[in-house]
Amino acid sequence: MGLLxxxxxxxxxxxxxxxxxxxxxAQERSARGSPDYLxxxxxxxxxxxxxxxxxxxxxxxxxxxxxxxxxxxxxxVSLPEARRGR
Amino acid sequence: MLDELAAxxxxxxxxxxxxxxxxxxxxxxxFADRAVVVVNPEVSSVRDSDRILxxxxxxxxxxxxxxxxxxxxxxxTRYNPRRxxxxxxxxxxxxxxxxGLDVIGVVPESxxxxxxxxxxxxxxxxxxxxASRAYExxxxxxxxxxxPLRFVEEPKRSFFARMFxx
Numbered sequence: 699m700g701l702l703x704x705x706x707x708x709x710x711x712x713x714x715x716x717x718x719x720x721x722x723x724a725q726e727r728s729a730r731g732s733p734d735y736l737x738x739x740x741x742x743x744x745x746x747x748x749x750x751x752x753x754x755x756x757x758x759x760x761x762x763x764x765x766x767x768x769x770x771x772x773x774x775v776s777l778p779e780a781r782r783g784r
Numbered sequence: 785m786l787d788e789l790a791a792x793x794x795x796x797x798x799x800x801x802x803x804x805x806x807x808x809x810x811x812x813x814x815f816a817d818r819a820v821v822v823v824n825p826e827v828s829s830v831r832d833s834d835r836i837l838x839x840x841x842x843x844x845x846x847x848x849x850x851x852x853x854x855x856x857x858x859x860x861t862r863y864n865p866r867r868x869x870x871x872x873x874x875x876x877x878x879x880x881x882x883x884g885l886d887v888i889g890v891v892p893e894s895x896x897x898x899x900x901x902x903x904x905x906x907x908x909x910x911x912x913x914x915a916s917r918a919y920e921x922x923x924x925x926x927x928x929x930x931x932p933l934r935f936v937e938e939p940k941r942s943f944f945a946r947m948f949x950x
Contacts, residue, residue: 710871715827716878722827723834723882730838 736760743773751777786815805835815845818855820888820926824862825874833858834883857888859922864893865938876936889922891915892935 740760747753753775761772789797801812813819819840823833840847840854847853860879867873876890894915900907908919914935921931 712868712871712874712878715874716882719827719830719874719882722831726831726835727838730842 736762747775753777805832805839809836810839810843813840813844813854816840816854817846818857818926820857820859821885822859822861823879823883825860825868825879830874830879830882837883837885856885857926858883858885859889859891860887861891862893863890863936865936869938876933887933888925889918890933890936891918891922 740758743760744753744755744758747758757776757778759772759774761774763770763772786797799812799816802808813836821833821836821840823829837856840856844854858880860876863876864873868875876887880887892914894907894913896910896913896915897907900910900913907913908916908923910916918935921934924931
């Protein structure tokens, strides 16, 4: 430290910390606004879909977004590829 | 129970919350009118404080009743002005900016805190200590006084001490 610090050009760790926090906090704040029922909704939807198609638990994605002042519930289910040769 | 204490004539009832964001914190904050969120200038601490602030704004009686919510204050502790000056520690302004709140006090990192804790005596009683005076200031501000922040600047050191990192 001392003299050496004057010549150091690497970003300070405090700045790195602040940058990391900005991202973490922004991410968590956006998740906070989403309603509590999303995980349950996702699970129940999965159960219903599972009755008809054998899908992977990670195949159902639910996102709540904002578009032009509306809330948009986005649901995406990726179905497994149909098996061939049977 | 809080009503009984109030009936006994207490004006302020301070409820300490256990560390972490769990049941204890929920219980401690639920009936609060004001909250002092204690934060260190570290990533994990600031992050947890942001989460607590989110809970204060939603999971408290005042928030549920919609009458203005809990008044939030920030208390920054374990602050080391020397490390802030050398870019190794986030500054008061950094923390204020990220959490979007003003601070009610800044307590400098001090060996007196551990000594006081070891002895089981509140550090605020050690009037010689910077930490004690910083806590005094924070309390005064909580009670509505306006005081300038102390102990946020690096103490002036001699030219030689600085050059040799003393």
